[in-house]
Amino acid sequence: MTSYPKMLAPLDLGFTTLKNRVLMGSMHTGLEERGDWNRVAEFYAARARGGAGLIVTGGMAPNREGGVFPGAAGLFSDEDIANHKSVTDRVHDAGGKIAMQILHAGRYAYGPECVSASPVKSPISPFPPKELDEEGIDKQIKDFATSAARAKRAGYDGVEVMGSEGYFLNQFLVTHTNKREDGWGGSYENRMRLPIAVVRAVREAVGPDFIIIYRLSMIDLVPNGSSFDEVIQLAKEIEAAGATILNTGIGWHEARIPTIATSVPRAAFTWVTKKLMGHVSIPVITSNRINHPEVAENVLESGCADMVSMARPFLADADFVAKAEQGRADEIAPCIACNQACLDHTFGGKISTCLVNPRACYETDLAWQPAEKPKKVAIVGAGPAGMSTALVADERGHEVTLFDRADEIGGQLNMAKQVPGKEEFWGLVDWYRTMLAKSGVTQRLNTEVTADDLDGFDEVVIATGVTPRDPEIAGQDRDNVLTYIDVLRGKAPVGDRVAIIGAGGIGFDVAEYLTQKGDSPTENLDEWLAEWGVADPAEQRGGLAPEGPQPEAPARHAVLMQRKAKALGKGLGKTTGWIHRATLKMKQVEMVGGVNYERIDDQGLHVSSGEARENPRVVECDTVVLCAGQVSDRSLADALVAKGINPHVIGGADVAAELDAKRAINQGTRLAAEL
Structure with a gap:
């Protein structure tokens, strides 16, 4: 008997049956635009083999003006159809089903040809959209239908019509962006005409036995968003127009409330989907921050939806469903919702991948075969770089010994997991612990390794990480001056007034850690909703309190400082930096740039401004915390080189640029694949 009977139950759609209740949600990977269709096909086929009940592709533009950016992928020609057919054939051969998402960006399109209901510029694009006339609206409807028909010709099992997240169809629905006074604006009946017309046209184009998912924004999280009565009204009309399934969309991209970042509680918005249950007769999918089979099972068991959508968890582990089905849920590599290698890459114009799984989207060029000649491999450092190297090297058949001076694995992940909003890192460390225990890796913890201890190994990997940089401030040897390591490992008490030196990722983490009072809101949904001002959309239009x-x-008064004379947090993640800045603002953290650190004494931290060292002031504080960067710990590597041994140096020991687990894991994985 399965541990997840709800999640693994089939879903009968009438003309076809999904083998389970798990949708691999849409993600833009950037693969289609590269034109390597074998790579695209293998990415999706791996997830089909891994057990996803239904896969949805990244968004395909229905026309050029609707592309998220110039050159965005779509089905515009017979050649496009043939390329997509290679993907659907591979997925079907792997036993899966796949739908193509049709995404019209509207005013979110990053190009001068963008169109929308009204010429209201988006805050996330510099291009004001052109207001569509009747002829233009008719063209958009026909282009959706044409795209769907081409998807069917390409072998897709269905399409998902993107109607949420503030994209084109969503822009017609709300007065926030629809200022029209004709038959497509004004009353809600007029504003919802376009999505209904699109679904109806799509159904006419593809016939009855074809899946149409409509992704409906159930809580907009923007001013003048939809009321929930309007959500229900639209859902019923979309069902009548021919949709097979309704999927949940949460928040617009311009919303100032996080919806998928790691600080968002698990399954944080499933209660919104549950409000729609019973109002329509077609299946309803819920979404956002569902990253474990137990979470999915509980969501379905509690009646929140008929099906769950998980996108990034399938980047972290293509075999998510298969492992759950086989009783191996503890082996599922966890999505920690960090955004660092997926969404940050997307918005940076890079191929998406995954911090915990560098093979995601690189299935065809990052593969490992059994080692032709197994070697004895020593890895020093059981942080993310060392652990990743050890697991892959062991899987390839090498004899691996993993050393660390600490009494537990994880390295600096063990500090990250202490930060409010980063609780997912506990699961990542637990996963490494599980996988190492099930591997053939010999672990030698509590061991201080010297160069002589590594004699007899064929390969030596140094993953010894970093040590805090010495900021060389007069008075830093005082008892009330701590490093971030002292603080995050709870080695010393911290006073009520704190001065934090250094405003990189670690400085922000320490500020969040020290200003949080009690349990993290990430662990308490009601508290988190209140903190960010999220209300019931049935009571407040758009779901804004x-x-x-x-x-x-805040638990303490904190001042966060940096030497650079620019806004703090500019170097944080593209899609999460604003969340950290907003969090510290809510915690009343004072943020100061362009600071010179003069000295620390009984009065506090003495600082000045600019190159001329002007405007001296004293930051009165009980504790000073040093977060002034890191330097690579290469002492062991240097000792080995002195002996004539050239080790592989990876992770922080190679480059001390913040605490970059993404780079460390990628380096370790790629090194082990080549040993």
């Missing part, structure tokens, strides 16, 4: 965010008072 009229009183705004209501965070708890």
